[in-house]
Amino acid sequence: MKNAPWWLLGIVVVVALVWAAWPEGETSATERAHELASELRCPDCEGLSVADSSTASARAIRADLSRRVRDGQDDDDIRQEYVDRFGESILLNPEGEGIGVLVWGLPVLVLVVGAGGLVLALRRWRLEPAMHATSADEELVARAQADRASEP
Amino acid sequence: VRHPTRWIALGVAMVVVVVGVVLATQVGGDPRADATRSQLVGGAAPSFAVRPLEGGTLTRAELAGRAVIVNFWNSWCAPCHAELPALARFWARHRDDPSVAFVGIVRDDTERAVREYVAAKGIDWTIATDPAAKAALDFGTRGQPETFAITPDGVIAGAQIGPSSVEDLETMLAAARGKRR
Numbered sequence: 001m002k003n004a005p006w007w008l009l010g011i012v013v014v015v016a017l018v019w020a021a022w023p024e025g026e027t028s029a030t031e032r033a034h035e036l037a038s039e040l041r042c043p044d045c046e047g048l049s050v051a052d053s054s055t056a057s058a059r060a061i062r063a064d065l066s067r068r069v070r071d072g073q074d075d076d077d078i079r080q081e082y083v084d085r086f087g088e089s090i091l092l093n094p095e096g097e098g099i100g101v102l103v104w105g106l107p108v109l110v111l112v113v114g115a116g117g118l119v120l121a122l123r124r125w126r127l128e129p130a131m132h133a134t135s136a137d138e139e140l141v142a143r144a145q146a147d148r149a150s151e152p
Numbered sequence: 153v154r155h156p157t158r159w160i161a162l163g164v165a166m167v168v169v170v171v172g173v174v175l176a177t178q179v180g181g182d183p184r185a186d187a188t189r190s191q192l193v194g195g196a197a198p199s200f201a202v203r204p205l206e207g208g209t210l211t212r213a214e215l216a217g218r219a220v221i222v223n224f225w226n227s228w229c230a231p232c233h234a235e236l237p238a239l240a241r242f243w244a245r246h247r248d249d250p251s252v253a254f255v256g257i258v259r260d261d262t263e264r265a266v267r268e269y270v271a272a273k274g275i276d277w278t279i280a281t282d283p284a285a286k287a288a289l290d291f292g293t294r295g296q297p298e299t300f301a302i303t304p305d306g307v308i309a310g311a312q313i314g315p316s317s318v319e320d321l322e323t324m325l326a327a328a329r330g331k332r333r
Contacts, residue, residue: 057285116159
């Protein structure tokens, strides 16, 4: 029972990770096209995704995405087509390679280091006694032991 | 673990160093720098099919064998208005050259507004509308004006994002003809 909080924390972490990583069900062609549209930056507006914009470019891209999805093209291939045509900046989310790895990896690194530090700190606090005996306490104990020893 | 505080401090220091290096190397870079140049230069030009104001359909295949300048524009676009005199001067030099074609493709505008603008400004090169903005998308345009030079065998030899000067247009035409200026 001493380690129960740690076990509980472990179970919560595992459940959260499994829940986050659990594959979603099949998405429809419309949903896939919309997801891709929300990942692409509208080429002729500031800070809006293709899904959120109503410019002619955004409308044309949405139609193109729907057609490509219907034609059975893979999501990665579709993204790559757009990167080839517009450059990396067409992607709202940075790629998970090159310098993009740092964007994704740095928060994880900070989290791991932070969690490690927390664990070490908690262990240290637990190992250290909460109260130290003063010399008066020690004298009191010594006297009590002496009295007990002298008892018949 | 001995000296846990030192390990925590070391971890924090490492994270700070990594963040510092990333910031130092990336702070000067514009993440959208690739938006200022076309990714298509050197590759095959998209096979467009646009509708000239005078009727019919114009495809890239029909222009094969000629150096083609394609200019994306709109009648409501102020930089396009600023660019117009350069386009007119450039076309005045080359309109009688059968090896050169010049096509203005409307990016996002109404046909009526385009017709009125073309008539008012006396534009005499081919102006075409782009159904469903397909050509604008295939050329990877991000706005207007944007201009592309295509070689006679269909390769994009140059591109200009933003208004072109006569000098820019001549440089792109020379590139499309395989010559250096």
